[in-house]
Amino acid sequence: MFGYLTRRFIHSVFIIIGISLAVFAISRLTGDPVSLMVDFDTPREDREVLRKELGLDKPLPLQYLIFLKGAVKGEFGTSIRYEEPALKLVIERIPATLRLIAFTLGWSLLIAIPVGIISALKRNSFFDLFGMAITFLGQSIPSFWLGIMLIMIVGVKFHLLPISGYGDGDLLHVVMPALTLGAFEMASFARITRSSMLEVLDMDYIQTARAKGLRETAVVIKHAFRNSLIPIVTIMGIHVALLMGGAVITEQIFAYPGVGWLAIQSIYNRDFPVIQAIVTVVSVGVVATNFLIDILYTLIDPRIRYD
Amino acid sequence: MGEIKTLRRCLWIFGVFIVLGMMGTGVTTAECKTRVVIAQGVEPTRLDPDMHRENSTLNVILHLYDALLERNQDAKIVPDLAESWRILDDRTVEFKLRRGITFSNGEPFNAQVVKYNFERVAGLLPGAKKTLNASDYQSIKEVKILDDYTVQIITKHPDPLILSYIAQKYMVPIQYTKKDNFRSLATKPVGTGPYVLKRWRKGGECVLEARKDYWKGAPKIDEIVFRPIPEDSTRIAELRVGNVDIIANLKPDNIQEVEAEKHLVVKRVPSTRVAAVWINAEMDKLKDKRVRKAINYAINVDSLVKNVMDGNAVRVSTVAPSNFVGWDPQEKFYSYDPAKAKKLLAEAGFPNGFEATILTPRGRYLNDVQACEAIAGMLTKAGIRTKVNAVEFGVFAKKTQAHEMPEFMYAAWGNAHFDVWDMIKTCVRSGAMFSWYKNEKVDEYIDKAAQTIDPEKHNRYLQLALREMWEDPPFAFLYAQRDIYGVNKRVVWEPRSDEEINLYGAYVKGK
Numbered sequence: 001m002f003g004y005l006t007r008r009f010i011h012s013v014f015i016i017i018g019i020s021l022a023v024f025a026i027s028r029l030t031g032d033p034v035s036l037m038v039d040f041d042t043p044r045e046d047r048e049v050l051r052k053e054l055g056l057d058k059p060l061p062l063q064y065l066i067f068l069k070g071a072v073k074g075e076f077g078t079s080i081r082y083e084e085p086a087l088k089l090v091i092e093r094i095p096a097t098l099r100l101i102a103f104t105l106g107w108s109l110l111i112a113i114p115v116g117i118i119s120a121l122k123r124n125s126f127f128d129l130f131g132m133a134i135t136f137l138g139q140s141i142p143s144f145w146l147g148i149m150l151i152m153i154v155g156v157k158f159h160l161l162p163i164s165g166y167g168d169g170d171l172l173h174v175v176m177p178a179l180t181l182g183a184f185e186m187a188s189f190a191r192i193t194r195s196s197m198l199e200v201l202d203m204d205y206i207q208t209a210r211a212k213g214l215r216e217t218a219v220v221i222k223h224a225f226r227n228s229l230i231p232i233v234t235i236m237g238i239h240v241a242l243l244m245g246g247a248v249i250t251e252q253i254f255a256y257p258g259v260g261w262l263a264i265q266s267i268y269n270r271d272f273p274v275i276q277a278i279v280t281v282v283s284v285g286v287v288a289t290n291f292l293i294d295i296l297y298t299l300i301d302p303r304i305r306y307d
Numbered sequence: 308m309g310e311i312k313t314l315r316r317c318l319w320i321f322g323v324f325i326v327l328g329m330m331g332t333g334v335t336t337a338e339c340k341t342r343v344v345i346a347q348g349v350e351p352t353r354l355d356p357d358m359h360r361e362n363s364t365l366n367v368i369l370h371l372y373d374a375l376l377e378r379n380q381d382a383k384i385v386p387d388l389a390e391s392w393r394i395l396d397d398r399t400v401e402f403k404l405r406r407g408i409t410f411s412n413g414e415p416f417n418a419q420v421v422k423y424n425f426e427r428v429a430g431l432l433p434g435a436k437k438t439l440n441a442s443d444y445q446s447i448k449e450v451k452i453l454d455d456y457t458v459q460i461i462t463k464h465p466d467p468l469i470l471s472y473i474a475q476k477y478m479v480p481i482q483y484t485k486k487d488n489f490r491s492l493a494t495k496p497v498g499t500g501p502y503v504l505k506r507w508r509k510g511g512e513c514v515l516e517a518r519k520d521y522w523k524g525a526p527k528i529d530e531i532v533f534r535p536i537p538e539d540s541t542r543i544a545e546l547r548v549g550n551v552d553i554i555a556n557l558k559p560d561n562i563q564e565v566e567a568e569k570h571l572v573v574k575r576v577p578s579t580r581v582a583a584v585w586i587n588a589e590m591d592k593l594k595d596k597r598v599r600k601a602i603n604y605a606i607n608v609d610s611l612v613k614n615v616m617d618g619n620a621v622r623v624s625t626v627a628p629s630n631f632v633g634w635d636p637q638e639k640f641y642s643y644d645p646a647k648a649k650k651l652l653a654e655a656g657f658p659n660g661f662e663a664t665i666l667t668p669r670g671r672y673l674n675d676v677q678a679c680e681a682i683a684g685m686l687t688k689a690g691i692r693t694k695v696n697a698v699e700f701g702v703f704a705k706k707t708q709a710h711e712m713p714e715f716m717y718a719a720w721g722n723a724h725f726d727v728w729d730m731i732k733t734c735v736r737s738g739a740m741f742s743w744y745k746n747e748k749v750d751e752y753i754d755k756a757a758q759t760i761d762p763e764k765h766n767r768y769l770q771l772a773l774r775e776m777w778e779d780p781p782f783a784f785l786y787a788q789r790d791i792y793g794v795n796k797r798v799v800w801e802p803r804s805d806e807e808i809n810l811y812g813a814y815v816k817g818k
Binding site: 030031032035036037038039040041042043044046049050053082083089092093096148151152155156159162163164165166255257258261262264265267268269270 | 349352353358360436437439440441442443445493494508509510511512534535536537538540541544545547548550699700701702704705708729732733739740741
């Protein structure tokens, strides 16, 4: 187990370095923060002074090495736009995004798992067809459109929930963004639960469980559902990364002050230190989640060993 | 069985949560103070008035600080912290300052403050970092204190925009900024303005509170809240439900939606943002002025104004609308004449036209991509087979500032000085950063206009430059935009042409 974890850790470090290098190169190829900071008629010499102050006059490989050196110490430089430490800006936004992701995962799993289980148990019934039609919709509706529709109907028409922002940390502000962000997740989880359950329900040990006189609910929950959890947990790990991507759009629609919205603003303004801090923090988060999920496998399925 | 129970319990908790959520309204709570909420696309960056270049930040700043002069609602320069000014010669302006004014931290405002502030932006203050507005104050040579309340600003050369720049230089206190080299100002601003910063959460509300002791009289609105809402449709939704009172940059497509609400009104104001198609006259095929004239004849500007801008623009004969210094009352317009365009192209050696690309930012200016698509269609009809390259603004800025442009570029140039010289010195004068054009006569007029601060002479040279530009066009001349705002009727406020949202003087009905 220890050997496996060490290998995974080294692997993860390379992944994070690779991601940071890609983001570093792409952000610098597509824009120049100085051109967005100053007036259009600012003379070239003044722009150069500013570029020097920001360290953008140095060769790109050197800039990258400086970034890596700082990142190891947890220093990502100062935001070009806000003139505040980049990492501080990111950390300030993390609680809002974590709350959004937690609510999204919470509601989508609460709906998806029962729907998936019942659909599998009542295969080809009306419930199954209806449930799968709904999940098909959930996977097909663009989150952008769904967000706007929720705003128009729930917020504007019926005045039921706050439309945008974070309030004073009021939980109601997270409901619409979480519904928007979770529609796709809910659909994916429901479909994977259904197919995984269908596969497990055909296994011999399910027939054995039934044959020895266990109640159907015990067969379903204890034997079938537990054994079908592996693919569900796996997809959850992948979806943490997808949720971060989705949060970028959702937070923008709802003016929800999380890391996703900060990412968009920083990209628009070519605020390199903030972009790099976000990418590093999020990559570490996603890699760590997948790491935890690997460990979770051993708890769910005792047959899995990393020795 | 236990698992089923747990599942049921979870579903109940979730259900209760949803019901509780539905019971909440989310609409603003009861208020005893007058409070006006402004939603902007982006949040302010830094509240140091010399360290930003964005309108969204300026809108906050202008409530916190004052300048020696200001532009009033009619865009005329009038005294503010200075009670009067005198132009002594082409390079010297003298200001008499008001007495008894203090910053919100109690520091006095006087001639020392003025000198300190202008020396900072002109790069004359030792140890101070270069400010982001430094290019506006490069001409300042010296700030001379005559007594505690009289100062002279002396420039290296005549600067026709100096008063306009002075009207944009907001005063900051000395002691407060000296202690950490202006650092605190970014998040804890101190000014002489009508409001002070009450609280500001990044990504959330920036709340300003009225100063009851403001030297011009206490503001009538107790609290101004700036909220960043990047998405157009979300801003409109918040306006419709009454959580927001003012939104800017309303798109023509959304006007009907806002007008349908009884408590809202749409306000329009002529903007100083003038749209044009830059023509790359450095390219061989566009060097001949007959080709550039043909381009102007090929574009149906009236149709663009009517169909693309939905009437929210005013056609201009060149690049100066009627409220600009340099506007020519004898203006003449290019007619829409595709046949003439084809004829001119043939005369210039292009009977079969040519291929071209028009570069535009996506979503930066009002209906920019739609306008370019229409223009490309019109040019193609005249024989110039044009395709549109719409890019994100950061890419656009990088390309254009590196002097990279295909045959054409669409932009709407803002002008806070109401003086066409500001635009043509940067976009027409040969060798300037955004000029792909050379005409010695035009250069001469631009230079002459730069050498005088006599308004009449300055105006005359600009008119001559524009006439020459009409004959030998560096642009396809289009229109000046109209700024469109959605406003809650409870707020009595009028928008301004310079895109500033200033609520000092505004009030809430019945309060």
